[in-house]
Amino acid sequence: MGFSTDAIHVGQEPDPLTGSIVAPIYQTSTYVIEQMGKSSGYDYARTNHPNRKALERTVAKLERGHAAYVFSSGMAAIDSVFRLLRPGDHMVLSQAVYGGVYRLSTQFLVQFGLEFSYVDTSKLDEVEAAVKPNTKMIYLETPTNPTMFVTDIAAVSAFAHEKKITVVVDNTFLSPYLQQPLALGADMVVHSMTKYLNGHSDCTGGAVIVNTQAHADAIYFLQRSVGAGLAPMDCFLVSRGIKTLAVRMDRHDSNGMAIAKFLEAHKKVKRTIYPGLSSHAQHELAKRQQRGFGGMISFDLGSVEAATTLLNHVKLCSLAESLGGVETLISHPPSMTHASVPADVRERIGITPGLVRLSVGIEDVEDLIADLDQALAKI
Ligand SMILES: Cc1ncc(COP(=O)(O)O)c(C=O)c1O
Structure with a gap:
């Protein structure tokens, strides 16, 4: 199906119980287990809930990813990706990333033994020069906020994959309608869904879209363990926004x-x-x-x-x-x-x-x- 059809129908199916064309908001913290060992698939809203699952299906489809996980903000989504690194690991980032990403990395995550280098990723030779034996991730914002530098996602990904480095792209500025980083070779995409995906400035939200089951497992582990997954009402608002x-x-x-x-x-x-x-x-x-x-x-x-x-x-x-x-x-x-x-x-x-x-x-x-x-x- 085409992009607009997917945006309106994938994860946006009518409610099977009542036929309601818009799925209800499951505003509940817990789910009653019918019998020991027999559950509906949902047990507790931090772990998962139907509105989150629906939105994650939509977002994964639009970014042409294997799976997606949605969070309470773009920063919560980005933080979960950065937590895939371990002490001693190094990351190369676009030099003009969103200020919150700069703050999270330089003022907080460095305290946990992570290293960060900021370079002009629109120049491949600067990316190549910044990579070290302990580089595990390249984080691109393209276009960058607010300097609008554009990075060649395919070229950086080809170089990174030779060195087994994971490439993450913040696709907030363009949305999957205007740019699809996974199709260009990136391994993960992040979004501040607060922006174009919601589109109506009425909630914050973030997303991580992954291409492998290993990354899916790692991000889902963080989402349910840390508890920054997106709440039902906010999932509903983003799902509503995505239709247009x-x-x-x-x-x-x-x-x-x-x-x-x-x-x-x-x-x-x-x-x-x-x-x-x-x-x-x-x-x-x-x-x-x-x-x-x-x-x-x-x-x-x-x-x-x-x-x-x-x-x-x-x-x-x-x-x-x-x-x-x-x-x-x-x-x-x-x-x-x-x-x-x-x-x-x-x-x-x-x-x-x-x-x-x-x-x-x-x-x-x-x-x-x-x-x-x-x-x-x-x-
Ligand atoms: C490009 C970009 N990425 C990430 C973020 C962070 O998203 P949020 O404010 O939803 O936490 C922003 C916020 O402005 C942004 O502009």
């Missing part, structure tokens, strides 16, 4: 392209970073490995003062963290999502003081452009 993923992503993509072109042509904007523009350094790669370019755009206004003026004058775009919802959000990565990245590191990797990030929603694009235009005029 394809049509939403098409609109995010077309609005994103129109706004990127508007920004690139605007004299107050110093630089527009969007993989869909031919001026983007990895435009050809993005065209090859992605089905579209999505709704994430970063642009540099040259100074924190100019960025502040814009952010204080937008009316339709909301100044807020997060991304991937139907409504357009605008943010200042250096002081918001990436505040936990030290200033010198931010400057080195391109998170400049005047950088602004847009998560373009699915409103009428003329209204969004008019709003940005009037706010840019205030600079």
Whole structure:
């Protein structure tokens, strides 16, 4: 079946008991065992529940994976993947990863004997140079948040597999509709489902999608042992959101392209970073490995003062963290999502003081452009 059909029907079957077209929310912590040794397959909601199982089937199908596990946030999902490492292991990561990933690794996991190297993964030679005999995992964000560097997933995976290194891709910015990392050779995919998969900014959630039974067993062990699996109501909300993923992503993509072109042509904007523009350094790669370019755009206004003026004058775009919802959000990565990245590191990797990030929603694009235009005029 096609992607949209899968998104609406896999894991989204009508309730067999009543025929309800939308499966009910199983808001319960425990399940009565009919007789000793005879259970429904569910015993306790931390371990599993029907809404979680349904969503995991949908997400695994859309990413073309062997299995998926859903968590209470993107960070909980990413943490479970990082816990596959053991003291003494080394990981290579994209240098401009989401700030929370940087914080988790540099401020917490290093205390458990793990080593992390941050490199520009859009350059294969930098990845190769960073790999050591104890490297067990390469963690890619592509495009990176918020610098929009694109990494060649197939090339990194081919290199990594020769060395028996696991490749993990954070696919949050594009969703499985626009990019399928497992098909390109990656071993695992993670998502902040808070973003495009949910799409309506009404819950947090995360997912890990795996390609082997060994990884499935390891992630499920962590999910049920640690207890950060996604709750029934939140699973319901993400399942509801996923039904419209394809049509939403098409609109995010077309609005994103129109706004990127508007920004690139605007004299107050110093630089527009969007993989869909031919001026983007990895435009050809993005065209090859992605089905579209999505709704994430970063642009540099040259100074924190100019960025502040814009952010204080937008009316339709909301100044807020997060991304991937139907409504357009605008943010200042250096002081918001990436505040936990030290200033010198931010400057080195391109998170400049005047950088602004847009998560373009699915409103009428003329209204969004008019709003940005009037706010840019205030600079
Ligand atoms: C690319 C990316 N990955 C992971 C995360 C973390 O997800 P969550 O906020 O759901 O924990 C975020 C959050 O903004 C993100 O942008």
